[in-house]
Amino acid sequence: MTTSKDDVVPAFGKDIRKEFMLRENSVFLNHGAYGSIPRYVHERQARYLTELESHPDIWFRYNVCTYLRTSTAKVATFMGIHTEDTFLVQNVTRAINTVLKSFPLQKSDAFLITSLTYVGVKMISAATVARVEDHITSPSSIVLPVKHIVEVCHQHGMVIVVDAAHIPGQLKVDVQDIDADFYTGNLHKWLFCPRACAFIWTNPKRHHAWFKPLVTSTLDNESLHDAFAHEGTRDDTSYVCSADGIYYYERLGGMFNVLLSLKNLGSISTFNVHVYKHMMHNLLTYFKIIQEKIVQYNSTLMAEGIKYLEEKWGTKCLAIPENMKAPCIRILQLPFIPRFSDSLGSEGTDVSKGKNFELKKLILDRFDVSSCVVILEGQLMVRVSTQVYNTMDDFIRLGEAVLELTQKEENGP
Template sequence: MGSDVMTLPPFGQELRKEFCMRKGSMFLNHGSFGMVPRRVKDVQKLYIDKMDDHPDDWFRRTNLGKWKVGRDTIATFVNAEPENVVLVQNATTGINTILKSMNLKEGDGILATDNTYQAIRYTCEHMKASNNGSRYHMMDIKYPIQCVEDVVDQYRQFLSTHPHIRLAVIDHITSPTAVVMPIQKIIQVCRDHNVLCMIDGAHAPGQVPIDITDLNPDFYTGNLHKWAYTPRGCALLYVKKEHQSWVRPLVTSWYYLKEFTMEFFMQGTRDDCAYIAVPDALKFYEDLGGMAAITGYTSSLLDHVTDRMVAEWGTDKLPIPRDMEAPCMKMIRLPKMDQYDVSTAEGYRLMDDLFYEHDIQVQIFCVLDNLYVRLSANVYNYPDEYSLFINLIRDVAQNKRPMCLNRKSEKTTGVSDMPFSDK
């Protein structure tokens, strides 16, 4: 990364021009798929062009050196030794890598929670189905949460009564509820019960501090394309040295059993340009002012917005303590709306209606028998666009404004047609 600091517009509406979002779209859901800055996308395009200029030169001579620079930059960002870090497409890939490398025996268990990302829960179910006699345990996170010890005690009690659990998948920040989990304390509880820790940090890099050396997990994976501005398809996977002898990438290729990091690098003709653009993405992150400036802005913005929502909708936030709220993501209960029942499918339908009718993109989850909106803000968001959303939901709840008036008669594929939500 270069040392010169680029001059950028102030946070808010003026900064939208630094990103690639289409004009007129109200994008209140940064966390699901991120938003690539124009200058980072330009760097990615330059590398793609270089790859296409001479593929043999790229794959035989150039790619590895640049991949290592990207990997080393990520390792520094999370304070991990580079030889313990590899690059994968996303956090789901990282968790699949670890779980599918495990040699589970009859009775061995994997632990997740009801707040675990659905694709990871499916992976746990797959492990149970493909390993004769292994078990999948799901622990329900109990709300309201008064303090971090409430969650730590839940893990302690569950592991005490389920002694055959071998690995726990632990969210750093939960996807459907945006809760910052006390992972350092949970890791220690797992150590006390001889349980391996797989930390799912899908939403963590760039949003909360990460110090792998201090945390000392067995495994950690996290996306860079959500909150650290890399192109999509870029995540880290940390594997503690003592486990590298048995962890294998999902794709077996030329470096099988030869060298740990090279096994993950050598994956055929994969496009690694997202990984290679990491130094430029993190330079953009630092040019914005780094974590303190970014999360200071988003926290203040979302505090103001959520207070308005609670007041104008007559609802409340997810019942968790302040120190477990994510700085760039907040959960607010939606008011009752006659047009929408309380279910996951109805939440998807509401998301589609907001998108097709008003070009508003939010994420809605069914939590605690209510529909909640998960707001996920970044430096290009600003108060006025939230006002439009607040007023719209209030009017629909009060039956002052119907939805779906202009929906096309021919169904257009949208979120509700897809078998997944997103992180």
């Protein structure tokens, strides 16, 4: 068996960073915000765009339909759900919009959210018949016990949609066992898929006839999949490339369905039962190691990086129980920074305005270091994300940049 160049996976860290298009010498510890696609996926998307422009009529009327079916099936298999219950959408915010704005609200009904709900979702929620629940909160990075929350909500007759924006590619979950009415996750954050790309799963055991796309298409009266898939001249290449992003993720050693991967072994009748059981044990152990490779690297680097920053700055991470920590994202208190830490006022966690946004921009402009600076519980904090292209050097540069900034700010610009 020969090994092609594409099958050789570079070492994680500096070597594999060459497969991405990140700016040279920049520090990018904010993968959890928008993700970053490898050149392979970018080139695949460019190829599809070329195909589209070579004959738009063929693309929109014939080819894209086939591509979308293939990609939807790939996403469904990766998430351990069925294709017929899975729909591709731009992002989790749109998915939750789709549910809440389709919901048949009555005069006294309301949507229930938490204080940890992502700000984009807070903006669309009504003033309790439906609940939006995060699986991993943003930006506080807490893994919530959604299965238990779903059970309680259903006991009270609520419809529940789980915001799993940070789940695909970071945590392996049993979506069907969680049993929410709707479950939606982004594919462009941790699965190397192009922006914008996400999925929403509808629970076949909790069918809601009112669920439909936000945009009424020409095929609105056809199947639900047709209604979601045909939205005029929308650029669907990010959806089409979700299969390529998952392929790249699995190539690096990401999560995949072990049982599906073993289908081609043939009938067990051709094996001695003892030999078969031994082989199964070895294969499952092997696949467990392989499927944890990306998350293991990211979580190990995260632990080392956070320990370094805590010692460097004399601060602490947000106190979270060990079993509620997200493996690839963490939030940490920043040291005191004059003109920022002492003038927060009553600002919340909005990441796109306020003193936290100003500080993030200052760190980026002055040191070419990107992270996510937020205000949480009245304190300036930084959320860092790790991906396979990150190294300990990135944490060192962030640590020294912030420390230098505090010293400079103390003495003036």
